[in-house]
Amino acid sequence: MSRTVGDYVLQRLREWDVEYLFGYPGDGINGIITALGRADDRPQFVQARHEEMAAFEAVGYAKFSGRPGVCVATSGPGAIHLLNGLYDAKLDHVPVVAIVGQTARSAMGGNYQQEVDLLSLFKDVASAYVQMATVPAQLPNLIDRAMRIAVAERAPTCVIIPSDLQEEPYEPPAHAFKNVPSSAPGHIQPVTRAPDAAVARAAEVLNAGSKVAILVGQGARSAAEEVMEVAELTGAGVAKALLGKDVLPDDLPYVTGSIGLLGTRPSYELMRDCDTLLIVGSNFPYSQFLPEFGQARGVQIDIDARLIGMRYPTEVNLVGDAAETLRALIPRLRRKDDRSWRETIEKNVARSWAVIERQAHVEADPINPMLLFWELSSRLPDNAIVTADSGSAANWYARDLKFRAGVRGSLSGTLATMGAGVPYAIGAKFAHPDRPAIAFAGDGAMQMNGLAELITIKRYCSEWNDQRLIVAVLHNNDLNQVTWELRAMGGAPKFEESQVLPEVSYAAFARSIGLEGIEVDKPDGIGPAWEQALAADRPVLLDVRCDPDIPPIPPHADFEQLKDAAEAIIKGDPDAAGIVRKGIKTKAQELFTRNKT
Numbered sequence: 001m002s003r004t005v006g007d008y009v010l011q012r013l014r015e016w017d018v019e020y021l022f023g024y025p026g027d028g029i030n031g032i033i034t035a036l037g038r039a040d041d042r043p044q045f046v047q048a049r050h051e052e053m054a055a056f057e058a059v060g061y062a063k064f065s066g067r068p069g070v071c072v073a074t075s076g077p078g079a080i081h082l083l084n085g086l087y088d089a090k091l092d093h094v095p096v097v098a099i100v101g102q103t104a105r106s107a108m109g110g111n112y113q114q115e116v117d118l119l120s121l122f123k124d125v126a127s128a129y130v131q132m133a134t135v136p137a138q139l140p141n142l143i144d145r146a147m148r149i150a151v152a153e154r155a156p157t158c159v160i161i162p163s164d165l166q167e168e169p170y171e172p173p174a175h176a177f178k179n180v181p182s183s184a185p186g187h188i189q190p191v192t193r194a195p196d197a198a199v200a201r202a203a204e205v206l207n208a209g210s211k212v213a214i215l216v217g218q219g220a221r222s223a224a225e226e227v228m229e230v231a232e233l234t235g236a237g238v239a240k241a242l243l244g245k246d247v248l249p250d251d252l253p254y255v256t257g258s259i260g261l262l263g264t265r266p267s268y269e270l271m272r273d274c275d276t277l278l279i280v281g282s283n284f285p286y287s288q289f290l291p292e293f294g295q296a297r298g299v300q301i302d303i304d305a306r307l308i309g310m311r312y313p314t315e316v317n318l319v320g321d322a323a324e325t326l327r328a329l330i331p332r333l334r335r336k337d338d339r340s341w342r343e344t345i346e347k348n349v350a351r352s353w354a355v356i357e358r359q360a361h362v363e364a365d366p367i368n369p370m371l372l373f374w375e376l377s378s379r380l381p382d383n384a385i386v387t388a389d390s391g392s393a394a395n396w397y398a399r400d401l402k403f404r405a406g407v408r409g410s411l412s413g414t415l416a417t418m419g420a421g422v423p424y425a426i427g428a429k430f431a432h433p434d435r436p437a438i439a440f441a442g443d444g445a446m447q448m449n450g451l452a453e454l455i456t457i458k459r460y461c462s463e464w465n466d467q468r469l470i471v472a473v474l475h476n477n478d479l480n481q482v483t484w485e486l487r488a489m490g491g492a493p494k495f496e497e498s499q500v501l502p503e504v505s506y507a508a509f510a511r512s513i514g515l516e517g518i519e520v521d522k523p524d525g526i527g528p529a530w531e532q533a534l535a536a537d538r539p540v541l542l543d544v545r546c547d548p549d550i551p552p553i554p555p556h557a558d559f560e561q562l563k564d565a566a567e568a569i570i571k572g573d574p575d576a577a578g579i580v581r582k583g584i585k586t587k588a589q590e591l592f593t594r595n596k597t
Contacts, residue, residue, distance in 0.1 A: 005136050006035035008170040009099065009161065010043065012143045016185040018043045018070050020061065020430050021099070022054040024081075026074020028101025028114065031166020043070070046430065046460065049452040051078050053423045055085020058096045060420075060427025063410045064385055067187075068095035068150045069427065075101045075163065076114030079121065084417055086125045086156040091414035092243060093218075093283075093304075095150035097157050098126065104164040105134065118160045128153040132160035137173045144182040151187055154304075192303060194318035194325050202299045202316040203332035209276025209297065211341045212236035215259065215290075218243040218410075219281020219302060219322055226326035227280060228252070234278075235336040237345035239267040241284040242398055243413040249405040253346040260289045261554045262398035265355070266348040279314070281322045283307050285414070301325050356400050364547035366521050369393075369474050370400050372544055375526045376438070377402035379534060385428045385437045387411060389421030389445040391481040393474055395552035397440055422450040425469055426457060433464035436534070439471045443501055444479045446471075451509055457539050458513045469539040473506045476548040484552055510541035521545040 009032060013021075021043050025033050036045055048054035051073045058069030069089075073082050079100045089096040100122075102108070103115045122130045129149040131142050146157040173179040194202075206212060212234040220227055224247055231238050231254060238248055239259040248255050256266035271277075271291050279300040284290075290312050298314035301322055308317040318325050360374035373396040380386075380402075386409040388397035394411055403409060408428075412420040425439035441450050450471065461467045474480075483499045486492045507517030516536055520529045520543065533540040 002169040004031060004035060004166065005133075005139065005161070005168050005170050006031035006166040007038065008136075008139055009143060009166075010035050010039050012140045012185070013043055013070065014039075016143075016147050017067070020044050020046050021070050021072050022046045022048060022057040022061070022427070023072035024048055024051050024054055024074070024078060026078045026101065028075030028078065028103065028163050029072055029099075029161075029166070030101075031163060032072065032099070032101070032161075035166075045072075046456075048423065048426075048456055050449060051081030052084050052419070053449060053453055053456070055082045055096070055098070056088065056420045056423035057427040057430070059085055059089045059092070059094050060387065060410075060424035061431045062089070062094045062096055062427075063092075063424070064408055064428040065431035067431075068097055068147060070097045070099065072099045073101070074114075075103050075118070076116050079116065079118055083121070083125055084415075085420075085423075086122075086158075088412050088415045088417055088420060089156040090125055090127075092412070093154040094156075095154055097146045097150050097159070098122070100158060100160045101166070102132065102160050102162040105162045106164065108162070118158075122158045122160075126156050126158035128155040129157040130160070131158075133162070133165055136165070136168055136171045137179055139170070139172075141173065141180045141182040144185060147185065148188060151189070191324055192320045193328055194301070194320040196328070198316060198318055199325065199328045200332060202318055203329055205297045205299050205316055206230075206234055206276060206278060206329075207332075207334050209234070209274075210336070210338065211274045212276045212278065212336075213270045213274035213291075213296070214238045214278045214280065215241065215271075215282050215284060216244045216247045216280045217241040217282025217284060218247070218413075220244060220247050221281070222321075223280065223323035223326055224248055226323050226330065229330055230278070230326060230333065233330070233333045233335045234276075235339050235342040236278070237266070237270045237342070237349075239263070239270055241282040241413075242394075243410060244282060245398065246403055246407060246409045249407075250402045251404055253349055254342060256345065256349055257352070258398040259284065260286050262395050262552075263289065263554075264352050264399055266345065266352045269348055270345060277312065277314075279312065280326070283414075284311060287311055353402075360400060362550070364523075364550055366545050367523050367526065367547060368550055369476075369544075369546040370396055370550065371523055371526055372472060372474070372546070373397065373400040373440075376530055379527075379530050380404065380407060380438075381436050381534065382406045383435045385409065385425070385432060385435055387421045387424040387428065387437070387439045389439070389441040389450075390416045390418050391442040391445060391479075392484070392552055393421070393440040393442050393445075395481075418445045419449045421445060422453045422457075422471055425471070426453060426460075429460075429464050429469055434466050436466055436468035436470070439469070440474070441471060442474045442480060443476065443504070443506070446473050446506055447501060447504060451504075451506070454510055454515060454539075454541065455513060458515055461539050467538050468534065468536060470533045470542060471510075471539070472542040472544060474546045475506060475543055476546045477501045477503060478548040480548050481552070483548070505543065507541055507543035510539075510543075516540040517543060519543045519545075
């Protein structure tokens with residue numbers, strides 16, 4: 001039998017060192033699926049329960065491996081289902097390649113079953129590159145360009161292959177007019193450094209400041225050592241954007257933690273009081289949490305010129321790789337002898353961790369959700385990978401979980417979509433099968449799609465050297481983040497018809513498919529539950545009964561603002577009394593801790 005286009009697509013992906021195809025089958029990709037059978041499942045097909053989950057798994061794989069993730073889906077509805085995961089990749093700047101089927105070429109334009117205009121459908125989400133193959137000779141160029149552009153642009157790309165074309169004999173491009181060849185696969189990672197003159201101007205700005213603040217994002221992950229050296233020279237504090245939580249460990253005394261609505265008070269104070277701001281590899285969007293315009297002189301470093309100078313009126317903009325550019329900058333920096341600014345930062349950080357500990361132990365009914373994260377911090381394995389779903393789990397992940405060096409973590413940062421936490425962890429396990437993974441998810445996200453992906457975990461866990469994948473469910477029968485947004489932003493009481501979730505035993509479901517399920521309904525059970533889960537030889541689900549009335553108070557909120565919110569809640573919220581009491585008690589821990597230090 002001659003080699004088909006489907007056979008060649010898989011061969012080219014293998015040449016690109018693609019190990020996994022996250023997807024779901026359908027007749028629009030039958031030619032690729034049958035080719036996988038002939039290729040002994042290389043790359044390995046990882047069957048998600050839904051194409052959206054396959055895309056999220058590809059994103060998680062890419063985030064934690066540093067390599068492009070690849071997802072596959074059939075024509076029509078399968079392709080449509082990929083979109084949310086691909087938009088997550090686009091907004092978080094992650095390389096993902098989608099291989100998508102299409103109806104046969106002879107039927108296109110005839111309003112045929114499952115015929116969707118896929119070029120139009122994907123032209124926004126895969127704006128970096130989306131093309132449809134119509135003849136065999138377009139390959140390998142389409143696959144190669146999709147892979148290269150995904151890496152170079154840190155973006156999703158898409159190749160559409162009609163179902164009949166997948167089964168045709170493969171013919172390479174000829175040395176002929178209107179044929180486009182390609183070269184051998186290979187990742188191209190350009191090392192770019194800003195010009196010396198611009199680096200010198202940046203050094204002048206940083207040397208002139210007396211209160212330097214640094215904000216790092218995921219683009220600084222390969223420059224952690226350089227960021228620490230700059231912070232030491234300048235006496236700066238370092239705040240972390242949500243996607244940059246794992247750039248620096250939280251046990252460094254000058255690391256103020258996350259920034260923004262999900263951030264910490266020391267990060268808020270760092271930006272409020274600084275006179276100089278250095279942004280490294282971050283596209284943090286909320287300018288209200290950065291210094292007042294005109295208060296601080298600014299320098300930004302980013303490898304993507306499109307993201308420069310768009311969040312703060314920076315004085316010097318350096319386009320280049322973070323590590324290379326910082327290495328050029330460091331010799332030009334003078335060590336600041338006055339360390340009073342640094343001492344203030346470290347005092348604020350120490351007090352903040354004391355506040356977080358006290359807040360985590362505020363009495364709740366039955367369990368304070370902050371306690372779930374606080375108790376993990378001291379038990380977190382040094383090589384753990386942590387994911388969090390969107391919702392209230394993201395608040396506590398950002399603010400309360402203490403990362404050490406070596407721990408990796410991520411979530412859906414910019415799209416902030418529900419449902420990414422569990423498939424991210426699955427993708428992480430395929431990227432690093434020898435590392436434990438921990439996913440935090442609200443019960444809304446678990447009911448949306450997390451329960452189904454537990455089946456995927458069960459199916460593949462035996463392939464992982466370390467089978468530990470712990471899913472911790474914040475079980476409060478409430479779509480909690482939106483409930484609090486209604487209260488705090490809309491001044492409206494909780495609307496139970498939209499917010500209350502049906503009761504489900506998540507641990508019982510896990511046990512029913514052969515995973516370990518642990519119920520926790522008392523605060524003193526949290527620590528032992530983590531220890532049991534981390535010592536297990538299989539995936540574990542922690543079903544934790546959390547109190548929905550513990551408020552995710554932002555770092556800048558004061559008692560007067562809490563009073564205003566409480567008055568709105570009292571107007572008719574069914575949980576009003578508990579919310580006000582626990583909210584005031586939680587906020588009061590800041591005052592108590594300040595008085596003790």
